[in-house]
Amino acid sequence: MAHSPNTAPNLFDLSLLQARQRRALRLGPATFLLDRVAEDMEERLHAVLRDFADVAEIWTPGTVLRTPSRERFKSVAQIGLDDSEREILPLEPQSLDLVVSGLAFQFVNDLPGVLTQIRRALKPDGLLLAAMIGGDTLTELRQSFAAAEAELEGGVSPRVAPFADLRDIGSLLQRAGFALPVTDVDRIVARYDGAFALMADLRRMGATNVLVERRRTPTRRATMLRMAQIYGERFADADGRIRATFDVIWLSGWAPHESQQQPLQPGSAKASLAEAVRKTKR
Numbered sequence: 001m002a003h004s005p006n007t008a009p010n011l012f013d014l015s016l017l018q019a020r021q022r023r024a025l026r027l028g029p030a031t032f033l034l035d036r037v038a039e040d041m042e043e044r045l046h047a048v049l050r051d052f053a054d055v056a057e058i059w060t061p062g063t064v065l066r067t068p069s070r071e072r073f074k075s076v077a078q079i080g081l082d083d084s085e086r087e088i089l090p091l092e093p094q095s096l097d098l099v100v101s102g103l104a105f106q107f108v109n110d111l112p113g114v115l116t117q118i119r120r121a122l123k124p125d126g127l128l129l130a131a132m133i134g135g136d137t138l139t140e141l142r143q144s145f146a147a148a149e150a151e152l153e154g155g156v157s158p159r160v161a162p163f164a165d166l167r168d169i170g171s172l173l174q175r176a177g178f179a180l181p182v183t184d185v186d187r188i189v190a191r192y193d194g195a196f197a198l199m200a201d202l203r204r205m206g207a208t209n210v211l212v213e214r215r216r217t218p219t220r221r222a223t224m225l226r227m228a229q230i231y232g233e234r235f236a237d238a239d240g241r242i243r244a245t246f247d248v249i250w251l252s253g254w255a256p257h258e259s260q261q262q263p264l265q266p267g268s269a270k271a272s273l274a275e276a277v278r279k280t281k282r
Contacts, residue, residue, distance in 0.1 A: 135247030178253025
């Protein structure tokens with residue numbers, strides 16, 4: 001059963017996320033991460049030697065499906081946040097051959113439930129291929145803010161969303177019923193003139209703080225300046241520019257089908273592990 005949206009923890013303010021994404025478009029979006037994901041998506045789809053007719057792209061802020069991929073498909077449905085009521089996707093059971101998503105799942109309150117919905121919407125042997133922010137993303141910014149707040153304000157407020165790691169995502173794919181789940185991470189290190197240049201880029205990505213439990217009062221100027229100073233002291237290269245880590249977690253899984261490679265049944269192995277170990281010791 002999918003998690004009910006009413007019982008999943010409400011970490012993210014999705015209305016605020018939509019507002020931040022609209023602001024990013026007005027500012028002139030920073031798309032280098034999305035462009036990187038779109039190129040990788042193209043390569044990964046090109047490596048899959050089968051045809052997909054009916055496709056859906058879910059919640060991507062923009063699109064990750066380039067023209068060469070789109071020409072392979074009969075139909076492509078773009079599902080935005082506006083189209084999803086409380087993370088319930090408007091998808092019919094077994095209606096899709098392929099579901100893709102780029103840089104969206106990190107803001108999902110009920111990722112187990114959403115993955116289960118997607119698996120049910122895929123036809124047998126249908127594919128989910130998605131990229132989301134995770135791992136050690138923005139670890140430098142998190143550490144710098146925490147140090148500045150602890151020093152000047154005596155406490156730390158939640159500023160950067162908690163990110164899932166590779167093992168978490170693999171487990172969620174299995175839990176949602178996907179066959180042959182695969183996860184990997186693409187680490188991107190961007191460089192900026194300073195912490196405020198990084199934060200300006202985050203605004204233009206629509207990726208600033210949308211945590212429900214976020215601090216509601218403006219950060220003190222002294223804290224911001226100290227954060228930038230700490231960032232420069234701890235995470236600058238020899239030329240004075242700072243580093244910012246972005247970990248893009250890729251996840252894929254297939255709706256089960258009898259043609260897929262199956263795990264061996266217990267007791268079907270032709271040689272025992274003990275025998276194999278004995279052979280290696282000789």
